Amino acid sequence: MNGDNAPSQQSSAQPSPQPQLSQQQRQLNGQDYKTLSLAALGGALEFYDFIIFVFFAAVIGELFFPPDIPEWLRQLQTFGIFAAGYLARPLGGIIMAHFGDLVGRKKMFSLSIFLMAVPTLAMGMLPTYENMGIAAPVLLLLMRILQGAAIGGEVPGAWVFVSEHVPRSRIGLACGILTAGLTLGILLGSAIATLLNSTLTPQQIVGGGWRIPFFLGGIFGFFAMYLRRWLQETPVFMEMQAHKRLADELPLKSVVMKHKTAVVVSMLLTWLLSACIVVVILMAPTYLQKVHGIPASMALQANCLATITLMIGCVAVGMIVDRIGAGKTFIFGSILLAAGCAFFYLVAARDPSLLFLGYAVAGLCVGVVGAVPYVMVHAFPPEVRFSGISFSYNVSYAIFGGLTPISVTLMMQITPIAPAVYVLALSGLGLLLGLYLYQTQSRRRVMLTESAQSL
Numbered sequence: 001m002n003g004d005n006a007p008s009q010q011s012s013a014q015p016s017p018q019p020q021l022s023q024q025q026r027q028l029n030g031q032d033y034k035t036l037s038l039a040a041l042g043g044a045l046e047f048y049d050f051i052i053f054v055f056f057a058a059v060i061g062e063l064f065f066p067p068d069i070p071e072w073l074r075q076l077q078t079f080g081i082f083a084a085g086y087l088a089r090p091l092g093g094i095i096m097a098h099f100g101d102l103v104g105r106k107k108m109f110s111l112s113i114f115l116m117a118v119p120t121l122a123m124g125m126l127p128t129y130e131n132m133g134i135a136a137p138v139l140l141l142l143m144r145i146l147q148g149a150a151i152g153g154e155v156p157g158a159w160v161f162v163s164e165h166v167p168r169s170r171i172g173l174a175c176g177i178l179t180a181g182l183t184l185g186i187l188l189g190s191a192i193a194t195l196l197n198s199t200l201t202p203q204q205i206v207g208g209g210w211r212i213p214f215f216l217g218g219i220f221g222f223f224a225m226y227l228r229r230w231l232q233e234t235p236v237f238m239e240m241q242a243h244k245r246l247a248d249e250l251p252l253k254s255v256v257m258k259h260k261t262a263v264v265v266s267m268l269l270t271w272l273l274s275a276c277i278v279v280v281i282l283m284a285p286t287y288l289q290k291v292h293g294i295p296a297s298m299a300l301q302a303n304c305l306a307t308i309t310l311m312i313g314c315v316a317v318g319m320i321v322d323r324i325g326a327g328k329t330f331i332f333g334s335i336l337l338a339a340g341c342a343f344f345y346l347v348a349a350r351d352p353s354l355l356f357l358g359y360a361v362a363g364l365c366v367g368v369v370g371a372v373p374y375v376m377v378h379a380f381p382p383e384v385r386f387s388g389i390s391f392s393y394n395v396s397y398a399i400f401g402g403l404t405p406i407s408v409t410l411m412m413q414i415t416p417i418a419p420a421v422y423v424l425a426l427s428g429l430g431l432l433l434g435l436y437l438y439q440t441q442s443r444r445r446v447m448l449t450e451s452a453q454s455l
Helices: 017-021 030-055 057-064 071-087 089-102 105-123 135-163 168-199 202-207 209-230 235-242 251-258 260-292 296-324 326-346 352-379 382-411 418-454
Strands: none
Touching (some): 030 071, 030 105, 030 135, 030 168, 030 260, 057 202, 057 260, 071 089, 071 135, 071 382, 089 105, 089 135, 089 382, 105 135, 168 209, 168 260, 168 296, 168 352, 251 260, 260 326, 260 352, 260 418, 296 326, 326 418, 382 418
């Protein structure tokens, strides 16, 4: 365990001390803010491409599947294609992370955007089931898989990129800002979906209006790729490259063999993150429409508000974790997450007068996920950091994030409060992880004190 509350097994692969020690007490400067801004904006535009699908899931389900199947089966198949993007994340993420640890963070950081823009644009051009039959959902599935491969390298790459640019004492804030930037992509998707649902009739949406956000996504992707031309390689990677300290074996092999504890903790934290984002933010608008009869425009407006408070929560949690550590942050954050989501699902969702307040509170509490990258960044040494985070995050998201919408949809056949049950269970997991991180930090402090006394 290192001094940043994260599990680490760095005895076999120590990080390069020079670039980290030189930045220990440094404050954020103009170049740091430029890097953060460009990385966050590019990530937002790419994340928009990945999630816009879910905001039009109901329409896509009507257009890409036979009209005579049961509604629950239509939803299951639609969310199944949505989940395929998560299942494809590990392959793209692991490959890009491998080269990111060997040839540079920036190159892979830019490649991921291009790989996202092309299938997003193609999805807006796809024929429907009425025109192509079963080939339509098959093509949709293929494009979704390509999107998943691209996003698999984007999120871990972004966390590594910004954390290696900023001072160590501001890594939590930087990761919180970047996570808020990624969340901005969700807000952008929600805002565009709200605008279309408010200005177009349902018939116009079905008739072709649903294609507009995918066309915009393709344009956004190429614009984001252009923005990243102005980014510089990270000081940490350049230092390792100059001193020939890059991984001397397959980075993924080193991660699996030498950093098992870090991988397990990172995967469990990713499960918590996926539960919060997928259930509370991405699935909730459809849930409000189908279960509680909330109009689409109202549900999406509430979702925009929740996403804004989520962004605020991510930045606030990033500042907090830099000051008090990951252990305490997850202990208190998980308790607030459980309380906020219980209020939203069990009270506010049933009362339109409380909907906006309840959803805003839930979004703010979901901000605890802003501390997840902080733990992951500190869990792996620089030589294998990209691969370690990418492997843990993407495999976990493929398993838990990909299966979450299917699991919750099936659970709703038993109880309409299935989303609340799922999130509350994961809040318990977050509490346990917080206790573990706090206990590990406390043990390390005792060891440091005893070591100092012996000297």
